[in-house]
Amino acid sequence: xxxxxxxxxxxxxxxxxxxxxxxxxxxxxxxxxxxxxxxxxxxxxxxxxxxxxxxxxxxxxxxxxxxxxxxxxxxxxxxxxxxxxxxxxxxxxxxxxxxxxxxxxxxxxxxxxxxxxxxxxxxxxxxxxxxxxxxxxxxxxxxxxxxxxxxxxxxxxxxxxxxxxxxxxxxxxxxxxxxxxxxxxxxxxxxxxxxxxxxxxxxxxxxxxxxxxxxxxxxxxxxxxxxxxxxxxxxxxxxxxxxxxxxxxxxxxxxxxxxxxxxxxxxxxxxxxxxxxxxxxxxxxxxxxxxxxxxxxxxxxxxxxxxxxxxxxxxxxxxxxxxxxxxxxxxxxxxxxxxxxxxxxxxxxxxxxxxxxxxxxxxxxxxxxxxxxxxxxxxxxxxxxxxxxxxxxxxxxxxxxxxxxxxxxxxxxxxxxxxxxxxxxxxxxxxxxxxxxxxxxxxxxxxxxxx
Numbered sequence: 001x002x003x004x005x006x007x008x009x010x011x012x013x014x015x016x017x018x019x020x021x022x023x024x025x026x027x028x029x030x031x032x033x034x035x036x037x038x039x040x041x042x043x044x045x046x047x048x049x050x051x052x053x054x055x056x057x058x059x060x061x062x063x064x065x066x067x068x069x070x071x072x073x074x075x076x077x078x079x080x081x082x083x084x085x086x087x088x089x090x091x092x093x094x095x096x097x098x099x100x101x102x103x104x105x106x107x108x109x110x111x112x113x114x115x116x117x118x119x120x121x122x123x124x125x126x127x128x129x130x131x132x133x134x135x136x137x138x139x140x141x142x143x144x145x146x147x148x149x150x151x152x153x154x155x156x157x158x159x160x161x162x163x164x165x166x167x168x169x170x171x172x173x174x175x176x177x178x179x180x181x182x183x184x185x186x187x188x189x190x191x192x193x194x195x196x197x198x199x200x201x202x203x204x205x206x207x208x209x210x211x212x213x214x215x216x217x218x219x220x221x222x223x224x225x226x227x228x229x230x231x232x233x234x235x236x237x238x239x240x241x242x243x244x245x246x247x248x249x250x251x252x253x254x255x256x257x258x259x260x261x262x263x264x265x266x267x268x269x270x271x272x273x274x275x276x277x278x279x280x281x282x283x284x285x286x287x288x289x290x291x292x293x294x295x296x297x298x299x300x301x302x303x304x305x306x307x308x309x310x311x312x313x314x315x316x317x318x319x320x321x322x323x324x325x326x327x328x329x330x331x332x333x334x335x336x337x338x339x340x341x342x343x344x345x346x347x348x349x350x351x352x353x354x355x356x357x358x359x360x361x362x363x364x365x366x367x368x369x370x371x372x373x374x375x376x377x378x379x380x381x382x383x384x385x386x387x388x389x390x391x392x393x394x395x396x397x398x399x400x401x402x403x404x405x406x407x408x409x410x411x412x413x414x415x416x417x418x419x420x421x422x423x424x425x426x427x428x429x430x431x432x433x434x435x436x437x438x439x440x441x442x443x444x445x446x447x448x449x450x451x
Contacts, residue, residue, distance in 0.1 A: 189224055205240075353421060
């Protein structure tokens with residue numbers, strides 16, 4: 001990205017240590033919007049030249065006495081056989097699975113993930129080699145550490161995943177700003193621009209885009225995606241803007257005309273004042289929930305100075321929190337990606353989910369819309385039902401648990417989230433009937449008490 005002279009982009013601070021000062025200069029020189037968006041913690045962070053750094057430099061040397069791994073003296077882990085036997089079925093490097101992972105993650109896994117996700121339409125879009133992180137939540141937390149300071153506006157389409165409050169609000173002091181994009185039964189991209197335009201001009205901001213969405217279960221159609229990109233570009237004309245593409249449910253799209261590709265690939269090239277980052281992972285894409293293998297991608301070429309600087313900062317924060325990514329999970333994910341049949345197997349999982357999605361749509365067509373109204377949904381794992389204003393979602397949820405042997409998630413003040421990904425297709429009609437019965441019983445109680 002060329003340098004843009006603007007009052008929005010201040011000159012870098014001058015930390016006392018040279019490595020930090022140098023990488024900050026590189027960011028400010030080549031990506032001034034990134035520099036302005038960095039948090040104070042992000043500006044101070046740099047991957048330290050301590051044990052992991054020095055151990056990486058010594059990798060492959062005849063004598064390597066750098067890192068505290070218990071080996072046979074020749075690089076082979078000295079694990080108890082009872083432990084090593086548990087990896088007997090792993091079609092990968094068992095030794096690598098039991099040793100520390102490189103701080104940035106296993107390189108072959110990173111390369112395969114990047115190749116798998118880059119669409120043909122993104123031939124000119126820059127993207128880094130993704131860093132491995134310990135699940136999507138950890139990736140989001142790293143982004144929050146890098147870019148969110150106390151009081152910074154974090155704009156998120158509402159209703160939204162509650163953990164965003166903990167990640168960006170509680171941990172980093174960000175100011176959560178809901179954007180009501182679901183209006184009158186439709187998705188309204190203009191509402192995002194209106195929310196951003198209401199912020200003080202010039203104030204840096206973060207936008208969280210979770211598409212397909214949790215809890216709503218919606219992805220924009222192609223025309224809606226165009227308008228969403230236009231809204232973000234227009235907003236970036238008034239402020240440095242970080243757009244976080246939380247692609248946890250990537251590819252889970254069930255309707256024609258709904259793009260399955262992440263908006264990251266378009267946003268990474270549209271405007272130098274708009275900085276997009278991408279977080280995705282094996283959790284849903286490989287149905288590997290316990291593996292905690294996810295990826296953080298920056299919108300710059302792998303060998304660029306800005307990528308090297310951001311990777312240094314991210315690795316510093318990663319080392320300061322989890323130490324290093326989980327090695328055994330990476331080996332399992334890599335072995336799966338190397339399988340010739342894995343993509344067909346993923347298609348089959350999506351076919352099962354699509355059947356549940358269509359069963360839920362059919363079941364909701366028979367529901368009293370005055371009692372339960374579904375927000376738009378077409379993808380992902382969820383549907384969100386809106387209750388009448390007089391009903392409390394939490395009260396209905398408690399009734400469903402106590403009287404109808406049914407569990408759903410309540411989202412204040414009056415939404416119920418159905419995770420149809422975890423319910424068999426044949427059971428969905430009865431699930432909906434029970435939810436409707438619980439809502440009606442609570443409605444009758446409220447009406448009787450107010451009579």
